Amino acid sequence: xxxxxxxxxxxxxxxxxxxxxxxxxxxxxxxxxxxxxxxxxxxxxxxxxxxxxxxxxxxxxxxxxxxxxxxxxxxxxxxxxxxxxxxxxxxxxxxxxxxxxxxxxxxxxxxxxxxxxxxxxxxxxxxxxxxxxxxxxxxxxxxxxxxxxxxxxxxxxxxxxxxxxxxxxxxxxxxxxxxxxxxxxxxxxxxxxxxxxxxxxxxxxxxxxxxxxxxxx
Amino acid sequence: xxxxxxxxxxxxxxxxxxxxxxxxxxxxxxxxxxxxxxxxxxxxxxxxxxxxxxxxxxxxxxxxxxxxxxxxxxxxxxxxxxxxxxxxxxxxxxxxxxxxxxxxxxxxxxxxxxxxxxxxxxxxxxxxxxxxxxxxxxxxxxxxxxxxxxxxxxxxxxxxxxxxxxxxxxxxxxxxxxxxxxxxx
Numbered sequence: 460x461x462x463x464x465x466x467x468x469x470x471x472x473x474x475x476x477x478x479x480x481x482x483x484x485x486x487x488x489x490x491x492x493x494x495x496x497x498x499x500x501x502x503x504x505x506x507x508x509x510x511x512x513x514x515x516x517x518x519x520x521x522x523x524x525x526x527x528x529x530x531x532x533x534x535x536x537x538x539x540x541x542x543x544x545x546x547x548x549x550x551x552x553x554x555x556x557x558x559x560x561x562x563x564x565x566x567x568x569x570x571x572x573x574x575x576x577x578x579x580x581x582x583x584x585x586x587x588x589x590x591x592x593x594x595x596x597x598x599x600x601x602x603x604x605x606x607x608x609x610x611x612x613x614x615x616x617x618x619x620x621x622x623x624x625x626x627x628x629x630x631x632x633x634x635x636x637x638x639x640x641x642x643x644x645x646x647x648x649x650x651x652x653x654x655x656x657x658x659x660x661x662x663x664x665x666x667x668x669x670x671x672x673x674x675x676x
Numbered sequence: 677x678x679x680x681x682x683x684x685x686x687x688x689x690x691x692x693x694x695x696x697x698x699x700x701x702x703x704x705x706x707x708x709x710x711x712x713x714x715x716x717x718x719x720x721x722x723x724x725x726x727x728x729x730x731x732x733x734x735x736x737x738x739x740x741x742x743x744x745x746x747x748x749x750x751x752x753x754x755x756x757x758x759x760x761x762x763x764x765x766x767x768x769x770x771x772x773x774x775x776x777x778x779x780x781x782x783x784x785x786x787x788x789x790x791x792x793x794x795x796x797x798x799x800x801x802x803x804x805x806x807x808x809x810x811x812x813x814x815x816x817x818x819x820x821x822x823x824x825x826x827x828x829x830x831x832x833x834x835x836x837x838x839x840x841x842x843x844x845x846x847x848x849x850x851x852x853x854x855x856x857x858x859x860x861x
Contacts, residue, residue: 467690479702504718506718508715
């Protein structure tokens, strides 16, 4: 018997593929450019951090950067800072803040930083001084405290995450923890890379115990 | 073998496997991008309120406590107890973060010791192993995260990160803690 022709009309398959592509293009958003490279420390924690958190980044030289995921809150924060500090930001500069990545400049340089183009900002961020921070609660000196207080004021339920480079010295991370502590913020997260649980330890027993229990069901 | 679609003589390639591969790649990338969310380690710092008078602040018993000092080059100094008795300075030793013979073994030992003391009646049944973590100015974030991770790995029930005291800094510098090399620097 002669073989039947295997012509399948691929038009439908093509349509589905383009539909999926369009969906993912519209549903996902561009991540803001990585302004500062940080090597995360490793930990056995497997909890993923949910969306909508304030991120304080600490690079290995101890420079502090600030970023926020929640767009509505981000707008309220920059508008309040603009009013309180009298920076005179133009709408274009505010948009630059909204779309930009992590911010690492003191208030005195904020306007000129936001006036730069994204490429120039990325270049500047390599040598930017970072947001001034120390262990006091003095808003004039500890600008990080000001950013944190403003954010928490508009977003009290927001989570706080610290992404510190593994080589960042303890005094620098102590400044960030102390700044949060002075504002009674004792609950936060450290961003870490996953690390395997060593066998034979209490955590390993606990995890394999719960696995065995679910398998026995 | 005849070329398929024979009569015209044009080679018509069946594209079905290519579409299969395409979907396979698409599925692969969908799965991997959701998994690359950064992991987070939850921290709850001890509640510090200067207005609470000293008497009401929670007391740690000397027998249940282990003090860990984080220092330069990933060194971990440790001693049993709180170290607040100037008459009886504790014996300070040091180790590293290794899987064998490191701080993990010290923590496992401490848990065993405290459990023995509870069964002997020296400590109450609800006393738990308490670790006081005191990083000094030369330690790094890696050290802090590693020691906090060791707390989770060994299921240490109570721990706190506190400020290092001048007494502890002296312990690190003193030659009795096996630190003759660093003292000479």
